[in-house]
Amino acid sequence: MIDRRLVLGGLAASFGASLFAPLARAEAAGATISHKPPAERLFSAEQRALLAEVSERIMPTTDTPGAKAAAVPDYIEQLLFQWAADSDKQLVVAGLDAIDAQARADHAMPGQALSGEQLDALLTRAMNGQICDPAFFPALKQMVLFGYYTSEIGVTVERVYLPVPGTYDGGYPYAKVGRIMVG
Numbered sequence: 174m175i176d177r178r179l180v181l182g183g184l185a186a187s188f189g190a191s192l193f194a195p196l197a198r199a200e201a202a203g204a205t206i207s208h209k210p211p212a213e214r215l216f217s218a219e220q221r222a223l224l225a226e227v228s229e230r231i232m233p234t235t236d237t238p239g240a241k242a243a244a245v246p247d248y249i250e251q252l253l254f255q256w257a258a259d260s261d262k263q264l265v266v267a268g269l270d271a272i273d274a275q276a277r278a279d280h281a282m283p284g285q286a287l288s289g290e291q292l293d294a295l296l297t298r299a300m301n302g303q304i305c306d307p308a309f310f311p312a313l314k315q316m317v318l319f320g321y322y323t324s325e326i327g328v329t330v331e332r333v334y335l336p337v338p339g340t341y342d343g344g345y346p347y348a349k350v351g352r353i354m355v356g
Contacts, residue, residue, distance in 0.1 A: 193312040195256040196319055204256065208244040208324050211251045215262060220269045221246060222285040227272070230292055231317045237331045240321055248320035249313075261312075268299065268309030275304050 199206060216224060228240035228249070240246070253262050269284075272295055276284035280291060287295070300310040321327045 193315045194258065194261050195252050196315060199252060199256045206248055206252050206255070206320075206323075208248045208320070209251075210247045211254050213254060215250050215254045216266070216269070219273065219283060219285070220266065221250070223269050223273055223283070224249065226285045226287075226292060227269075227296065227313065228317050228320075230289065230296060231314055232321045238326045240317055243321050243324035243326040245317055245320040245324065248324065249316045252316060252320070264306060264309055264312060268305040268313065271305035271309075272296070272299055 198204075214221075225241050225246045228245045232240040232243075232245065234242065249265075253265060257265075273284040275295055275298070276282060276287055276291070279295070280287060284292065284295070295304065296310070298304045301307075322332070
């Protein structure tokens with residue numbers, strides 16, 4: 174059976190994408206990162222709440238569960254706590270703090286209390302490097318996507334594994350198949 178982390182790492186490498194350093198370290202070590210709340214916390218309660226809302230905007234709930242349901246914020250906190258250098262941790266913490274500060278300046282409320290449209294507008298500015306370090310948003314987006322697609326929800330609900338699509342019927346009548354067209 175193919176390991177999904179190997180596939181994700183291979184896809185990133187094949188497209189020439191550079192992984193955010195903690196993801197690259199964890200992937201290289203073959204680490205299993207839990208989607209459960211970490212024993213030691215890296216983020217404050219406000220940062221954790223904002224991270225949950227931002228994660229949900231990146232991977233929203235639609236007909237399948239979103240980032241919150243998949244415990245992506247806990248995954249990110251574990252990943253950063255276990256595998257990130259101080260500079261990587263600071264990039265994420267500073268980015269969340271900058272978004273929160275801008276939310277308070279623009280809307281007089283914390284980032285996690287904003288409407289989806291208001292938060293989207295701030296995230297667009299963050300993505301364009303207008304609020305925080307331009308490296309923040311791509312790193313966060315990578316962590317959200319990796320966290321989601323390596324979670325139980327991401328693997329079993331969002332993605333469906335069909336070892337052989339469809340069914341096999343060895344007695345299917347040829348008359349229903351029709352003619353084989355040769356180009």
